[in-house]
Amino acid sequence: MFTSSEIVLVLLLGFLALSCFTEFESNAQLLPLEEVKILETISKKLHNTHWNISQSSCQDGGAGFYKYFTDDILSNVTCNCSFPSNTCHVTIIEMKGLNLTGVIPEELGNLTHLEAIDLTRNYINGSIPASLSRAPFRALNLLGNRLSGSIPIDGFTMLTELVLEDNQFEGHLPQNIGKLTNLKRLLLSANNFTGTIPESYGNLKNLTDFRIDGSRLSGKIPNFIGNWTKLERLDMQGTSLEGPIPSIISSLKNLTELRISDLNGSSQFPNLKDMKDIKLVTLRNCSISGTIPNYFGELRKLKTLDLSFNKLNGEIPQKIKRVDTLDYMFLTNNSLTGEVPTWILNSKYSLDLSYNNFTGSPSVSCQQLTVNLVSSYSSSENLWCLKKDLPCSSKPKHHSMFINCGGRKMEFEGNEYEEDLSTVGQSHFISTSEKWGYSSTGVYMNKDKADYIARNTFSLNVDGPDFYQTARLSPLSLKYYGLCMLKGSYKVQLHFSEIMYTDDQTFSSLGKRIFDISIQGNLVWKDFNIMEEAGGVGKVVVKELDNVIVHGSTLEIHLYWAGKGTTAIPNRGVYGPLISAISVTPNFKVDTGGLSAGAIAGIVVASFVSVVLVLVILRKAGYLGGKDEDEDGSIIAVKQLSAKSKQGNREFVNEIGMISALQHPNLVRLFGCCIEGNQLLLIYEYMENNSLARALFGKHLQRLEQNVKFGICI
Incomplete structure (x- = not known):
């Protein structure tokens, strides 16, 4: 049994607890239920798993929405909780690099206080819904998605930032953008826009940042850009402008960055x-x-x-x-x-x-x-x-070139591909013993410290030799040189595989690498896209040119970025030319100093008569069993020439042809010839005290007979 005083104490404590709870509840910063339902619908349509949505999600700085991985991969929702009765409203949504899929939800326009949305680097498709204009948007950042279709502008009167880079928009630029006089940033690079820049854009006098790199816009650069006196950055690279x-x-x-190319x-x-x-x-x-x-x-x-x-x-x-x-x-x-x-x-x-x-x-x-x-x-x-033209400082001698671009030395199909491991590329020239070299030029936009060697960081399953696991790349210009090469026609093979993008449904698969390829100063492949040519990432494509002529002593292969393609996927510092390996082989016969098949065939034909003649003579002399043997053997004269010498090769063939065809009492007779390893031997009749005795040495006929039996001599 409780005493009366104890009952009073319990009731007092309960009252105090209820008062504290009521006070806490009255001070709680809560989202309206309607806004919670809108966020749930948005999250569902974007297949988003990073939000913990409730009325209290805005508390503690929006902890229920916040997920941080890197500066480029994060989830964050900013709330304004200064409204009456501690009511909160969502003002900013950031969902960057999270590979969200689906379409942009129309319900975003129902968030009546939403000022900015950043969906950078996701996998969202479809178009921009016109319903977004119902919200008081100031910034739309949709860089690096699969968006296409029309760009609704009407109603976005407060918009100061429109970022649509690296998407799939096409057609003419909307005239109505010229009505967005509050715009400060208009970024349209790496889309398929055509036509001219509308005259109405001359009204955008508050612009600080304008980019149209890699589009197909044409016509003259308009004079009305002079109206953009607040402009700090202007990018017009790789367009069709004049x-x-x-x-x-x-x-x-006020410009701090100017890019026109x-x-x-x-x-x-x-x-x-x-x-x-x-x-x-x-x-x-x-x-x-x-x-x-x-x-x-x-x-x-x-x-x-x-x-x-x-x-x-x-x-x-x-x-x-x-x-x-x-x-x-x-x-x-x-x-x-x-x-x-x-x-x-x-x-x-x-x-x-x-x-x-x-x-x-x-x-x-x-x-x-x-x-x-x-x-x-x-x-x-x-x-x-x-x-x-990098002329050879000595006599040209090279007739082939095999390079593992960006990789280590390796062998493939009997050829040794030389290593190419330098990580320098901003402005760099390197050569290897005047045999080959490369020259790399350029700095990546907004990423000075980017690497100049590409690696298969996504563990793509690339079929083919190991040189496809790495590659050399450059943000601007990459030249490879074959040095001190013999004059003539060559077959050039350029090996490519895209290893810096993925083959899945993520933003890393949305990159477009486009560059030009010139050989010996002639443009042979314009707007080359490795993925399109190969049929996907991690797939191999070999571009071949069969008749490349070297007139001097240098072969030049030039890969050049003409401002096209994406520049920010999967991050900044990936665009520009990329190549895995180079092989160059001659279309002409190369005299390597050894006996060619033709030379050996000539020897066989020219010596056939000598073979028969020698065997007949030896038979009549009794050396091959024609008569009884009076001695252990007969002395012969042997002339030795080296196969390493071109002069020796020619001498060997010429002597067989001439001496075997001539017979005269005053001439020594040619009994035959022998090829042992790299030694070329001519077997003559021995004549004592002859003036050639210094250069000849004797061998017994028994040795000759043994070699004939084993098929070594002819």
């Missing part, structure tokens, strides 16, 4: 002198003529300068040496002249000056060069590695 680069680009004074038509060098904050300038393969402007010496924040594959002439401006921040300078394939400045040879940064018309000899050897000056020079007094 030059010239408009002079109005000089008004973009592979323009049709010619251009003069644009005026960039007022871009004091510029860090990266890429004007590659734009048919730019003229000289490199001196104002580059005043751009003190410049880190990367890529003016490769243009028509630039004149000298490298001395003022560029003032730029202390410069890390990379690529000037390959121009018509630059003059001496390479000493400050460049002594510089700390990576550079490529190859394929120009520089003169003068630096006081360094090919082995000491740490910068890529391949074939920069035209003067005959310069080092072989600095001369145009």
Whole structure:
């Protein structure tokens, strides 16, 4: 039995507990039930397993939604719980790199406070639902999916960021995007857009970032880009746009990154002198003529300068040496002249000056060069590695080449593939005993530290030799050289297998690698895609060219990224040319110094008469049982020649042909010939005190008879 005082105490404690619970419940930060149901539907449609959805999921900073793996793979939902009665509403949804499938749920538009959604690198297909415009979206980031169809714009009046890179959109760009005057970032690269950039885009005066790399957009670069005075980054690589680069680009004074490449038509060098904050300038393969402007010496924040594959002439401006921040300078394939400045040879940064018309000899050897000056020079007094077309410094002697690109030395089908293991690639030239070499140029966008050797990191089951397990890759330009090669026709085989993407239903399978292949300066395969050619990832494709002519002594194989394909799947630093192995074999007979089948056949034919003659003579002499043996044997003269000598081979054949056909009392008789190992022996009648005695040595006929019985001599 409880006493009255005990009963009062229990009731008091219960009341206090209920009061505390009520107070806690009144302060709880809860999602409305309706919003919980919406999130459950969204999660189900995206096949999402990372959310623990309830009214209290927003508590503790949204712990019920949060899952972190890496910066690029995470789940996070941000809630705003400052509404009356501690009500919470979802404002931001991030589901990055989680391989979500399905379609974008229409219910996202029912989240009345949703401002941003980031579904970067998933496996979502379908189109963008128009219902999303019901939510107050400010940012849509859908990079790296399988999205296609139309792009609904009406209603997205508050949108500041639209990221659709690395998807499957096609057709003309929507005119209505020009109405989104709050847009700051418009990223459309690596899609299949066609047509021209709409004039309405000139209204996007708040743009800070505009990218259309790898699309099929055509027409002139519009002058209205001059309206984008707040622009900080402009990417127009690998499109079908035409030059010239408009002079109005000089008004973009806030640019920090400028990338324009592979323009049709010619251009003069644009005026960039007022871009004091510029860090990266890429004007590659734009048919730019003229000289490199001196104002580059005043751009003190410049880190990367890529003016490769243009028509630039004149000298490298001395003022560029003032730029202390410069890390990379690529000037390959121009018509630059003059001496390479000493400050460049002594510089700390990576550079490529190859394929120009520089003169003068630096006081360094090919082995000491740490910068890529391949074939920069035209003067005959310069080092072989600095001369145009890399001429052989000695007599050409090579007639084949086998390279395991990015891998170790190995054998396949009786050929030894040489190793190619250097991990350097920003601007690098390496050669192996003037037999072969490679030159790699370029820096990956937003990933300076990327590797230049690809590996089968996804454990793909690749059928074929081991050289398909690794590959060499480059973000821009990769050249392999066959050096000191004999003149003639060759068969070139290029071995490929895509090993950096997966073959499953994940975002890692969505990459597109597209590059051009030239051999001896001729474009032979444009927009080459390994996966399309091979029929998938981890599959082998061999591209073969049967009649490649070497006129000088160098064979050049060039793989070039023309700005097309995806650049951010499975991550940034994977795009660009990739090759597994190279094999080059001659289409002509190679004199290796040994006896060829034709030579041996000639010997047999020319010596047949001698064989018969020798046997008849020996028979009549009684050496083969024709008469009684008076002595243990007869003395013969043997002339020895070496098969290692080309002269010896010719002498051997010629003597058999001539001596066996001639018979005269004053000439020694040829009894036969013998091939033992690499020794060639001619058996003559022995004549004592003859002047040839110094070069001949005697052997008994018994030895000759034994060899005839064993089929060694003829």
